[in-house]
Structure formats: structure tokens, C-alpha cells
Amino acid sequence: MGIRWSRLTPQLALAPAVALTAIAFIGSIGWTILLSLTSSRRLPDYTIDWSDPLRQYRRLFADLGWNIALSNLIILAIGSALAIVFGFVLAAMIERERRGEDFFRTVFLYPLAISLIVTGVAWRWIFNPSLGIESFFHSLGMTWVSFNWLADGRTAMYAIILASVWQSSGFYMALMLAGLKAINVEIWSAARMDGVALWRVYLEIIIPMMKFTFLTCAILLSLGVIKAYDIIVAMTNGGPGQSTWLPAYFTIKAMSAKGNLAFASAAAAMMLAITVVVFLPLVLLTAWQQRARKGAAG
Amino acid sequence: MTETSSPPAGTVMFPRPKKRIRGRSIAILVFLTMAALFFCIPLYVLVTTSFKTMDQIREGAIFSLPEVWTFEAWRYAWDEACSGITCEGLKRGFVNSLEILFPSLIASIAISAVTGYALALWSVRWAGGFLFLLFLCAFVPFQIIMYPLIVITVNMGIYGSIWAVAFIHTVLAMPVLTLIFRNYYKDIPPDIIKAAVMDNGSFWRIFIEIILPMSGNILIVVLIMQITSIWNDYLIGVTFGGLGAQPMTVNLANMVTVTTGTVSYNVNMAAALQTAIPPLVIYFVLGKFFVEGIAAGAVKG
Numbered sequence: 001m002g003i004r005w006s007r008l009t010p011q012l013a014l015a016p017a018v019a020l021t022a023i024a025f026i027g028s029i030g031w032t033i034l035l036s037l038t039s040s041r042r043l044p045d046y047t048i049d050w051s052d053p054l055r056q057y058r059r060l061f062a063d064l065g066w067n068i069a070l071s072n073l074i075i076l077a078i079g080s081a082l083a084i085v086f087g088f089v090l091a092a093m094i095e096r097e098r099r100g101e102d103f104f105r106t107v108f109l110y111p112l113a114i115s116l117i118v119t120g121v122a123w124r125w126i127f128n129p130s131l132g133i134e135s136f137f138h139s140l141g142m143t144w145v146s147f148n149w150l151a152d153g154r155t156a157m158y159a160i161i162l163a164s165v166w167q168s169s170g171f172y173m174a175l176m177l178a179g180l181k182a183i184n185v186e187i188w189s190a191a192r193m194d195g196v197a198l199w200r201v202y203l204e205i206i207i208p209m210m211k212f213t214f215l216t217c218a219i220l221l222s223l224g225v226i227k228a229y230d231i232i233v234a235m236t237n238g239g240p241g242q243s244t245w246l247p248a249y250f251t252i253k254a255m256s257a258k259g260n261l262a263f264a265s266a267a268a269a270m271m272l273a274i275t276v277v278v279f280l281p282l283v284l285l286t287a288w289q290q291r292a293r294k295g296a297a298g
Numbered sequence: 299m300t301e302t303s304s305p306p307a308g309t310v311m312f313p314r315p316k317k318r319i320r321g322r323s324i325a326i327l328v329f330l331t332m333a334a335l336f337f338c339i340p341l342y343v344l345v346t347t348s349f350k351t352m353d354q355i356r357e358g359a360i361f362s363l364p365e366v367w368t369f370e371a372w373r374y375a376w377d378e379a380c381s382g383i384t385c386e387g388l389k390r391g392f393v394n395s396l397e398i399l400f401p402s403l404i405a406s407i408a409i410s411a412v413t414g415y416a417l418a419l420w421s422v423r424w425a426g427g428f429l430f431l432l433f434l435c436a437f438v439p440f441q442i443i444m445y446p447l448i449v450i451t452v453n454m455g456i457y458g459s460i461w462a463v464a465f466i467h468t469v470l471a472m473p474v475l476t477l478i479f480r481n482y483y484k485d486i487p488p489d490i491i492k493a494a495v496m497d498n499g500s501f502w503r504i505f506i507e508i509i510l511p512m513s514g515n516i517l518i519v520v521l522i523m524q525i526t527s528i529w530n531d532y533l534i535g536v537t538f539g540g541l542g543a544q545p546m547t548v549n550l551a552n553m554v555t556v557t558t559g560t561v562s563y564n565v566n567m568a569a570a571l572q573t574a575i576p577p578l579v580i581y582f583v584l585g586k587f588f589v590e591g592i593a594a595g596a597v598k599g
Contacts, residue, residue: 009500009501010416010420011416011422013412013413013416013501014413014417014428016409017409017410018428020472021431021432021472021473023450024443024446024447024450025438025473027446028443028447028450029438031445032442032443032444032445032446035445090330090333093326093330094330096322096326097323097327097330099327100327100330103334104330106582106585107334107337107338108334108337109581109585109588110337110582111340113530113574113580113581113588114530114574114578115529115530115532115550115577116530116532117532117547117550118344118550118573121344121550121566121567121570122341122343122567122570124554125347125360125563125566126340126343126360128563131356131358131360131563132360135358135360136360136361139358139359166336166340170337174589223437226439227439227440229532229533230532233532233551233555234551248439248441252441252537255444261445264445267441268439268441268444268445269442271441271442272438272439275438275439279437
């Protein structure tokens with residue numbers, strides 16, 4: 001009796017989660033993709049124009065703002081990768097030295113507890129041309145230093161990269177530190193006995209051993225880059241001009257401002273496509289790595 | 299930095315040449331300290347600017363300490379500063395954020411814990427497929443489901459209220475949290491459940507009497523993860539909160555980006571700090587669980 005009863009209840013308990021997944025995720029994704037194939041403007045219109053269903057996508061790729069957003073996405077991804085490198089260096093140093101580990105970890109990680117809006121406000125203030133860090137350097141007599149990055153479309157993305165690196169390095173440091181601590185100490189002693197230089201131990205033994213951690217970091221980094229929105233709102237609001245637009249920013253702007261639903265849906269669908277194209281290989285590679293690791297351990 | 303000749307016991311397993319330790323240690327500590335200073339710059343600048351008078355700020359020395367420490371900017375940011383068309387300060391957003399936080403926490407943790415428990419410990423035939431689906435959902439960008447969710451919340455009659463924001467937080471957190479709970483519960487020996495079922499324990503009784511009391515650690519980790527992510531959220535609040543239920547982050551963003559006339563930097567910085575303080579307090583008090591939460595949220599399945 002108990003078993004029959006138990007068969008049904010778990011499935012009933014799962015019903016809310018299944019319903020949410022079906023409606024809020026799968027159904028909604030299908031809904032948005034459907035909208036992207038129509039010519040809906042302010043209100044949804046579900047008739048697909050079969051003669052030219054990809055019209056919105058063509059418009060999208062002809063749109064200057066979208067192309068800027070795409071190239072900024074790549075710039076931000078490359079720039080933010082510095083956070084992984086920086087995070088690894090910090091983790092390796094903390095792990096080597098061990099003195100002050102708790103202190104340094106706490107300091108490097110606190111930006112993660114802060115809203116990106118606050119982060120953006122703080123960095124925008126630091127980059128303030130007349131009162132911020134630039135005027136500090138000028139008052140020291142170094143008048144050739146320019147930190148007026150946010151006012152120039154060519155440098156504004158670098159300011160955003162700096163703020164994102166500041167915000168996320170601690171996070172990668174924490175992941176890397178966990179990865180480093182999992183490495184068998186005997187590998188160190190063996191390598192050192194052989195007289196291998198320290199940097200070569202890291203480069204040739206440790207980093208290859210931490211492939212899985214690096215892959216995880218890469219996945220999370222690209223996820224963060226595609227989602228990047230708050231920091232843009234707080235630091236530049238897309239400006240100057242359209243120079244700091246990103247796909248997430250472009251899509252929200254199209255959704256809320258233009259009253260061009262089908263076009264915005266096409267942008268959202270492209271964001272999903274980018275996610276799939278970037279993640280599927282990374283996630284599969286990670287799963288494969290994990291399996292290989294388990295196989296080696298067992 | 300003082301040098302101790304013997305390393306802490308149990309940390310170093312192999313002999314290192316003594317002479318080289320000193321120089322390298324000092325170099326590492328100097329580098330780490332400089333990095334720490336870099337990380338502290340924004341917080342330092344936020345704090346000092348928020349206590350300065352505008353007269354001192356206009357002098358342009360961003361790193362100087364306040365000549366006169368004044369709480370005026372803090373009071374103004376909390377009580378009077380204008381955000382959009384209303385000028386009630388941040389206190390309204392603070393209350394909204396709290397009102398969003400509690401239902402979001404309860405709903406998201408309840409649904410994810412129960413789902414994770416059912417998937418981990420009860421042999422549901424389609425559990426594997428559903429878990430994989432949840433794993434994929436965890437990566438979906440918000441923008442692709444944003445418009446349908448707006449339509450759904452409008453039809454539910456909650457759009458523009460704290461309930462819409464809480465509902466969306468629950469929906470978006472569900473995949474990741476379920477995976478975290480499931481991973482935690484799957485290590486519970488199935489014999490415990492079998493014995494409990496024999497003992498006429500039902501699905502819910504086992505959950506409440508056996509599983510929940512075992513979940514203390516994971517609950518704290520998830521709670522901290524959720525508090526910081528809900529409190530720091532901007533996009534969901536601005537999209538679903540309408541004008542009446544904007545969280546503190548949205549008020550802050552409006553305050554600092556839509557300013558007319560002279561900008562009061564001290565007020566902006568005080569407002570930013572007020573928004574950052576709740577999660578920072580949690581971080582500094584419960585840092586250990588915070589790190590665990592990051593690791594749990596990062597690995598996602």
C-alpha cells in the first residue's frame with residue numbers, strides 16, 4: 001500500500017516545477033521565437049509571414065546598434081578573461097604563501113556581494129574626469145595621464161572591462177583556490193625534487209591538471225558576459241552614443257523603448273543562439289572532462 | 299612583514315630551500331597587498347565621498363579623507379533624494395526590497411527543496427530527463443523569456459507588484475536551486491528512505507521529519523546565495539516592479555543616472571553604500587557559507 005501511495009505523491013510534488021519549466025522556460029522560449037518570425041509591433045500578432053519569415057533577423061544584422069553590440073560582446077569576453085588569469089595568479093599566490101589567506105580571500109571576494117549597480121556607480125565616480133582619479137594624477141603633476149575613458153566611445157568599453165574584472169576576479173580566485181587545494185601535494189615535491197623551475201611546474205603540470213576548473217570558469221565567464229546588463233546601465237547607459245551597447249542591453253532597449261516586439265524577439269532569439277553556440281561545446285567538453293576524471297579515479 | 303622560520307604545521311609536506319622562502323614570500327605578500335589595495339579603492343572612495351561635503355568634493359581630491367565628517371548626505375539619500383519623479387529617498391526602495399525578498403526566499407527555496415528531494419530520493423522514471431532539462435534552463439538568457447513572462451504576470455493580475463517580482467525570482471532560481479538540492483540529497487543513503495517508507499512514512503512526512511532536519515548546511519548556503527542575488531537584482535525589479543514595487547537597486551540607478559542640475563556625488567555614494575550594506579553585512583558575517591554558495595552555484599549539476 002505504502003509503495004503505491006508513494007508512486008503518485010512524488011510526481012504530484014514535482015508538478016509545480018514541471019509546470020514552471022514547461023510554461024516559463026520551454027513555452028516562453030517557443031513563444032518568443034514565434035514572435036520573432038512575425039511582424040508584431042507594439043502588440044503581438046501571431047501570423048507568420050511565410051514569404052519572408054526571417055525578415056526580423058535580416059533587419060537585426062543590418063542594424064548598426066546590434067553590430068556594435070556583437071563586437072562589444074567579443075571585446076568584453078576577451079577583456080573579462082583577464083579576470084580568470086588574475087584570479088588564477090591570486091589563487092596561486094595565496095596557496096603558495098598561506099599567510100593571510102583568510103584576509104586576502106575576504107578582500108578579493110567582497111565585490112561579488114555588491115550589486116553591479118553599486119559597482120557601476122563607484123567606478124563611474126572614479127572615472128569622473130574633473131573630480132576623479134584623473135584629477136588625482138593631474139594634481140600629482142602627471143598631467144599626461146588620462147582616465148576620462150567613459151566620455152570617449154573608443155575607451156568606454158575598457159572602463160567597463162576594468163569594473164567587471166574588479167567585480168569578478170575574486171570569484172575566479174575562489175574557484176581556482178578550491179581547484180589548487182585539490183591537487184596532490186606529492187606532485188609538488190616530485191617536481192621540485194627534479195629541480196623543475198616553479199613557473200614551469202605551474203605551466204606544464206598544474207594548469208593542465210586544472211582543466212576542469214578552467215573550463216568551469218570559462219563557462220561562467222561567457223554566461224556573465226552574455227548577461228551583462230546592470231553594469232552598463234550604471235556606468236554608461238549604453239553611451240557615449242551606442243559605443244557600449246551589448247546584446248543584453250540592445251534587447252531590453254528594443255523590448256521596452258521601440259515598441260517593436262518582433263524585432264526585439266529576434267534579438268532575444270539571437271542571444272539564445274549565441275548561448276547555445278558557446279555553451280554546448282563548453283558544457284559537453286566539461287562533462288567529458290568530468291567523466292574522464294571519474295574514470296581515472298575509479 | 300615578520301618572517302617565521304618554520305612554516306605552519308601540516309601545511310608543507312616537502313622541504314623547501316630555506317633561503318629562497320624569504321624573498322619569494324615577501325614578493326608574494328607585497329603583490330597580494332597591492333592587489334588588496336586595488337580591490338579596496340572603490341569601497342574606500344564610496345565611504346569617504348559619502349561623508350564629505352560637496353564643497354570639499356569640488357576641490358577634486360578623490361582620495362582625501364573628509365575634512366568634516368557629515369552624515370547629511372546619508373540622511374538626504376535615505377529620506378529625500380529624488381529617484382525619477384518621486385523624492386522620498388531610498389527608504390521606500392529599501393522596504394520594497396525587503397518585501398520582495400521574503401516571499402521570493404520562501405517560495406524559491408520551498409519549491410526547489412521539494413523538487414530536489416523528489417528527484418533525488420524517489421524513483422521517478424523521468425527524473426534523469428527532467429534534471430537535464432533543468433540544467434539547460436539554468437543557462438537560458440532572461441531576455442528570451444522576458445516578454446512571455448510579462449504577459450503571464452499581467453494575466454495573473456500581479457504585474458507591477460512585489461508579487462510579480464517575487465514570482466519571477468522564484469521561476470528563475472528554480473532550475474539552479476533544484477540542482478543544488480538534488481545534488482545534496484542524492485548522497486543520502488536510499489536505505490533510510492526505504493526504511494521510512496516501510497514504517498508507513500509518506501512522501502511529505504519523510505521530507506519534514508527526516509530530510510529537512512538534515513538540510514541545515516545546504517539551507518544556509520542557499521539562503522545566502524538567494525538573499526544576495528535577490529537583493530542585488532536590478533533587471534527583474536525594473537521589468538516587473540512597475541512604479542510601485544521598485545527595489546532599492548532600481549531606485550539607486552534612477553537616482554544616479556537621471557539627475558538634473560548639479561550632481562550631489564556625496565548623496566549618490568551614500569545611496570550606493572546604503573544599497574550595498576545589507577549583502578555586505580551578510581558577506582562579512584557568514585563569509586564561509588558565502589564561498590560555499592558560490593561553489594555550489596557555480597558547479598550547477
